[in-house]
Amino acid sequence: MSLHYNKTNGMQFMIADFFSSLRARVYDDEVRKWISVVGVDFIGKKLVNKMTSTNLLEYGNMLVQEQKNRNQDAPSFRVQFVN
Structure with missing residues (x-):
C-alpha cells in the first residue's frame, strides 16, 4: 500500500475501526455488568x-x-x- 490515499481502502479501514470500537464498547459494558453482580x-x-x-x-x-x-x-x- 502506498502513502497515497485510496478512498476504497480508506473507507474499509474506517468501517473496520468502527466495528472494532463498537465490539470493545459492548465487551466493556458486559464486564461492568458482571462486576456489579459479582461485586x-x-x-x-x-x-x-x-x-x-x-x-x-x-x-x-x-x-x-x-x-x-x-x-x-x-x-x-x-x-x-x-x-
Whole structure:
C-alpha cells in the first residue's frame, strides 16, 4: 500500500475501526455488568477460581495469535520523496 490515499481502502479501514470500537464498547459494558453482580471485592476470587494454568496459557496463546494476525493485516506504507 502506498502513502497515497485510496478512498476504497480508506473507507474499509474506517468501517473496520468502527466495528472494532463498537465490539470493545459492548465487551466493556458486559464486564461492568458482571462486576456489579459479582461485586468489586470478589472479582479476583471469581477469576482465579475459574482459571487453571492451562486456561491461562490458552488465552495467552490466543492473544499472541491475534496480535500476529493484526500485524499481518495492518497496512504497510511506502514513502516516496518527490522533488
